Amino acid sequence: MNTQGIDQLLGQLRAASQVAGGQDAQAPASGGADFAALLKASIDQVNGAQAEAGKLAQAFEAGGSGTSLQDVMISLQKANLSFQTMVQVRDKLVTAYQDIMNIQV
DSSP states (O other), rough: OOHHHHHHHHHHHHHHHHHHOOOSOOTTTTTTTHHHHHHHHHHHHHHHHHHHHHHHHHHHHHTTTOHHHHHHHHHHHHHHHHHHHHHHHHHHHHHHHHHHHHHHO
């Protein structure tokens, strides 16, 4: 079972959390992590996980000999988990944005 994509996504989300909290998250020497690039990379990984799960499901439905039901189900669950994580991150970002916008200056 390949969990490299999920591990990378979680690592990036942890790094973004540390940067947002003011901690040093192994920031690049150029002055800090680019949040937009980090967020885009995370979304691309989620999209890739969903595309891979879809391909495996289609291959299984077509009767491909190299795909097993277990592999398809694990891939679908990984894609679902990564999507749910991104939804939670999006919700946190929206909440943070609303909190910032409600600050009285």
